[in-house]
Amino acid sequence: MSVKSATMLKTTYREAVREAIRDAMRRDDRVFLMGEDVGKYGGCYAVSLGLLEEFGPERIRDTPLSEAAFVGAGIGAALGGMRPIVEVMTVNFSLLALDQIVNTAATILHMSGGQFNVPLVIRMATGAGRQLAAQHSHSLEGWYAHIPGIKVLAPATLEDARGMLWAAIEDPDPVLIFEHAMLYGQEGELAEDVAAVDIDKAVIRRAGSDVSLITYGGTFYKTMQAAAELAKDGIEAEVIDLRSLRPLDNGTILDSVRRTHRAVIIDEGWRSGSLAAEVSARITEGAFYELDAPVARVCSAEVPMPYAKHLEEAAIPQLPGIVAAAREVLGTHV
Amino acid sequence: MIKDSPRFEPFSQKPISLLSESGEWIAPFDLDLDEAALKGFYRDLLAARLLDERFIKLQRMGKISFVAPTAGHEAAHVGIAHAVKRGHDWLFPYYRDAGMLLAFGVPATEMMAQMMATKADSHKGRQMPSHPGSQALNVFTVASPIASHIPPAVGTAISMKIRNTGQVVVTSFGDGATSEGDFHAGINFAGAQGAPIVFVCENNRYAISVDYHKQTAAENIAAKASAYGMPGYLVDGMDVLACYYVMQEAVERTRKGLGPVLVETQVYRFGPHSSADDDSRYRPTEEVKAWKQRDPLMRMQRFLEKRGLWTKAWGDSLRNEINEAFSVAIKEAEAAGAIPAEWMFEDVFKDMPRHLKQQLERWRSELSG
Incomplete structure (x- = not known):
C-alpha cells in the first residue's frame, strides 16, 4: 500500500476518513452515520461534507445535541442489527456519554453471557493544537484504553485513516477511533484501490537499531521528524506506531526494544497513569534485562490544556523534547 | 386492531381505569x-406475585x-407483556420487571438460574440478581445505572x-429514572x-426512599410527554385491563409510524426497594396498607x-400448579451446577484476545500449582 504506483491519488487525512465512510456505506446498507452536525454542516471537522447529498437524511442523521443520546442510540441501533458509525465532536465531549460507553457498550456482551454484542464504531477528534482550550483539546484515549470490552484505535497515517474504519465496522465489538485534530489536514498519497488494514498490530514505520521511539496518533509525525533529526548525528531510531491502544501489541514493542535496548515513549496524554505508563510497565515486565537505560517518556504537562498558542505549544510534546529524551537514553545528551 | 378513533384521551387529570x-x-x-x-391475565398476575414471594x-x-x-x-407488568408481540417486538425493562419477563415468556x-447464577443462567453468572434479559425473546438485559437503558432502547x-420492520420497542423505568x-x-x-417506541413509567412514588414530590414538581409523569411532542397517558397501574388496553393502543399507534408515546402506570411497591432496604423508615404503614387494599391481583x-x-x-x-412449576424450575436451575470460574474470561470480546488468553492460562496454572 505504501508502494507508489500509477494509481496513487493526492489526498488528505480528512478526505481519507470521508472516503472510508462513503465506501462503508456503499458496501453495507446497515451502515449509517449519526451525530450532531454530521448532515447539512458536514461535520465539525468537515469529515462528512457531501455525504448527506449522496446518502440522504436516513443514513446521514443529524441528531439532537446529546452525546448520551446519540452514543446510547448507536448502541441500541447496533443491537437492532445496524452497523452505526457515531461521530462525537471531541473526546472531551464524549465524557457526556461515558456511562453509555463504559457501563453499557463495553460490558453488555459479557454481562449478558454473550447474548448481546454491540458492533458499534464511535469516531471522535482528540488532542491539542487548535487553540480551543481544555474542554476541547485533551487526549483521553489512553483512559478509554483502560476499559475491557472496547477496542481503541488511533490512526496516524492516511492509510490507517482510510483502512481502519472498514475493519472496525466488521468487528463484532464496540470500536473507538481517535482522530487527532491536527491530522485532518495532513496531505499525502493513497492508492486508489486501497484496502482495509488490520486493527490489532503496531507497525514499525522507520527501522533503526539505536533506540525505539514508541508513539501513536498526534505525536507520530513529530516523532518521525525527531528520528530524522537524530539521523543527522548518525543515530538510527526505530519508530513504532502503536495504532491500536487496546489491545496493545506487546510483541512488536518488545521485539524492537530487545534489538535497540533503549526506549522512549511519546504520548500526548498526561504522564501519570497514562498509556505511556502502561507501555513502560510492559517493557519493564518483558524486556527489563535487555535495557541499557531506563525507559523515558515524553508526555504532556499535567495541566488542563491552555488556550494561548505559546502555552498550548509548551504543554504538549514537541520535536526538541523528543530529540532530547532520545539523546538522554543514548547517553549523548549535551 | 387499532380503531380509527382512539379509545383513550392523553393528558387526563384522573388515571384511566377500566375496572372499578x-x-x-x-x-x-x-x-x-x-x-x-381474561383467565390468562389472572394467571400471569398470580405467577408474578408468586415469583416475587419465591425470590424473597x-x-x-x-x-x-x-x-x-x-x-x-403486576398489573403494569402483565398489561405490558400482553400488549407487545412476543419474539417480534423488543423490551428494554428495568430491575423491577420480573413479572413482565415471566409473562412475556x-x-x-x-x-431462577439468573437469580442463583447457575449454569442454566443465560447470563453466565455475570449479571446481578433481578437483572434478567433474553436475546431469544428480544429482551435487553437490565441496566443498573438508572435510565441508562433508555437511549439504547431508542436506538x-x-x-x-x-x-x-414493523417492530416496536417498549422500555420501562421507575419514577426516579425520570x-x-x-x-x-x-x-x-x-x-x-x-x-x-413506547416509554412506560412504573410510578410507584418512591425512588428507594425519596418520594414523588421530592423527585419532581410535575403533577404527574405523563404530563412530561407534552414537552417532548408525544401523547402521555395516565393509567391506573393497579388495573391490569387498563394497563393492557392503553398499552395496546400505544403500541399500535407507534407501530403505525405515528411516533413515540409515554405511558405512566400509577403502581405501588408493596415491599421494600430491595432486600437491603427497610421501607418503614420512610413510608407510613397506613399508606402501605391503603395501597394493599387496591391489590391488582384481588381486583x-x-x-x-x-x-x-x-x-x-x-x-x-x-x-399450587404455579408454585409446583417454580419448585421444579429451582431444582432444574440448581441441578445445572455451578458456573466454572474460567468462564469469566469469555465474552469480554467476541473473540478472546491474546492478553486474556494469557490471563486465563496464568489463572489455570496458579490454580494447579
Missing part, C-alpha cells in the same frame, strides 16, 4: 377479550444476594424505523426522530368472580 375497585367493567367500550384471555424466600435462604421486590407492579428456570427503535439525564435525552431524541379476581370465571377451588389449584 370492586371489579366492575366501567369502560366506555365493550370488552373484547375472551374467557381464556430464596434470598432469605441465602441462595441470592439481592432481590428487587415486584409485588404491587422467559422460562421460569432461566429466571433499537430507530434501527427498526430505518429498516421498516430525573436522570438519559431519560430526557432519550425521550427527546425519540420524539425528534419519530422512533417507534382482577373480583372481576372474574363476578363473571363466574373465578372460584376458590380454581384459584387454589392454579396457585
Whole structure:
C-alpha cells in the first residue's frame, strides 16, 4: 500500500476518513452515520461534507445535541442489527456519554453471557493544537484504553485513516477511533484501490537499531521528524506506531526494544497513569534485562490544556523534547 | 386492531381505569377479550406475585444476594407483556420487571438460574440478581445505572424505523429514572426522530426512599410527554385491563409510524426497594396498607368472580400448579451446577484476545500449582 504506483491519488487525512465512510456505506446498507452536525454542516471537522447529498437524511442523521443520546442510540441501533458509525465532536465531549460507553457498550456482551454484542464504531477528534482550550483539546484515549470490552484505535497515517474504519465496522465489538485534530489536514498519497488494514498490530514505520521511539496518533509525525533529526548525528531510531491502544501489541514493542535496548515513549496524554505508563510497565515486565537505560517518556504537562498558542505549544510534546529524551537514553545528551 | 378513533384521551387529570375497585367493567367500550384471555391475565398476575414471594424466600435462604421486590407492579407488568408481540417486538425493562419477563415468556428456570447464577443462567453468572434479559425473546438485559437503558432502547427503535420492520420497542423505568439525564435525552431524541417506541413509567412514588414530590414538581409523569411532542397517558397501574388496553393502543399507534408515546402506570411497591432496604423508615404503614387494599391481583379476581370465571377451588389449584412449576424450575436451575470460574474470561470480546488468553492460562496454572 505504501508502494507508489500509477494509481496513487493526492489526498488528505480528512478526505481519507470521508472516503472510508462513503465506501462503508456503499458496501453495507446497515451502515449509517449519526451525530450532531454530521448532515447539512458536514461535520465539525468537515469529515462528512457531501455525504448527506449522496446518502440522504436516513443514513446521514443529524441528531439532537446529546452525546448520551446519540452514543446510547448507536448502541441500541447496533443491537437492532445496524452497523452505526457515531461521530462525537471531541473526546472531551464524549465524557457526556461515558456511562453509555463504559457501563453499557463495553460490558453488555459479557454481562449478558454473550447474548448481546454491540458492533458499534464511535469516531471522535482528540488532542491539542487548535487553540480551543481544555474542554476541547485533551487526549483521553489512553483512559478509554483502560476499559475491557472496547477496542481503541488511533490512526496516524492516511492509510490507517482510510483502512481502519472498514475493519472496525466488521468487528463484532464496540470500536473507538481517535482522530487527532491536527491530522485532518495532513496531505499525502493513497492508492486508489486501497484496502482495509488490520486493527490489532503496531507497525514499525522507520527501522533503526539505536533506540525505539514508541508513539501513536498526534505525536507520530513529530516523532518521525525527531528520528530524522537524530539521523543527522548518525543515530538510527526505530519508530513504532502503536495504532491500536487496546489491545496493545506487546510483541512488536518488545521485539524492537530487545534489538535497540533503549526506549522512549511519546504520548500526548498526561504522564501519570497514562498509556505511556502502561507501555513502560510492559517493557519493564518483558524486556527489563535487555535495557541499557531506563525507559523515558515524553508526555504532556499535567495541566488542563491552555488556550494561548505559546502555552498550548509548551504543554504538549514537541520535536526538541523528543530529540532530547532520545539523546538522554543514548547517553549523548549535551 | 387499532380503531380509527382512539379509545383513550392523553393528558387526563384522573388515571384511566377500566375496572372499578370492586371489579366492575366501567369502560366506555365493550370488552373484547375472551374467557381464556381474561383467565390468562389472572394467571400471569398470580405467577408474578408468586415469583416475587419465591425470590424473597430464596434470598432469605441465602441462595441470592439481592432481590428487587415486584409485588404491587403486576398489573403494569402483565398489561405490558400482553400488549407487545412476543419474539417480534423488543423490551428494554428495568430491575423491577420480573413479572413482565415471566409473562412475556422467559422460562421460569432461566429466571431462577439468573437469580442463583447457575449454569442454566443465560447470563453466565455475570449479571446481578433481578437483572434478567433474553436475546431469544428480544429482551435487553437490565441496566443498573438508572435510565441508562433508555437511549439504547431508542436506538433499537430507530434501527427498526430505518429498516421498516414493523417492530416496536417498549422500555420501562421507575419514577426516579425520570430525573436522570438519559431519560430526557432519550425521550427527546425519540420524539425528534419519530422512533417507534413506547416509554412506560412504573410510578410507584418512591425512588428507594425519596418520594414523588421530592423527585419532581410535575403533577404527574405523563404530563412530561407534552414537552417532548408525544401523547402521555395516565393509567391506573393497579388495573391490569387498563394497563393492557392503553398499552395496546400505544403500541399500535407507534407501530403505525405515528411516533413515540409515554405511558405512566400509577403502581405501588408493596415491599421494600430491595432486600437491603427497610421501607418503614420512610413510608407510613397506613399508606402501605391503603395501597394493599387496591391489590391488582384481588381486583382482577373480583372481576372474574363476578363473571363466574373465578372460584376458590380454581384459584387454589392454579396457585399450587404455579408454585409446583417454580419448585421444579429451582431444582432444574440448581441441578445445572455451578458456573466454572474460567468462564469469566469469555465474552469480554467476541473473540478472546491474546492478553486474556494469557490471563486465563496464568489463572489455570496458579490454580494447579
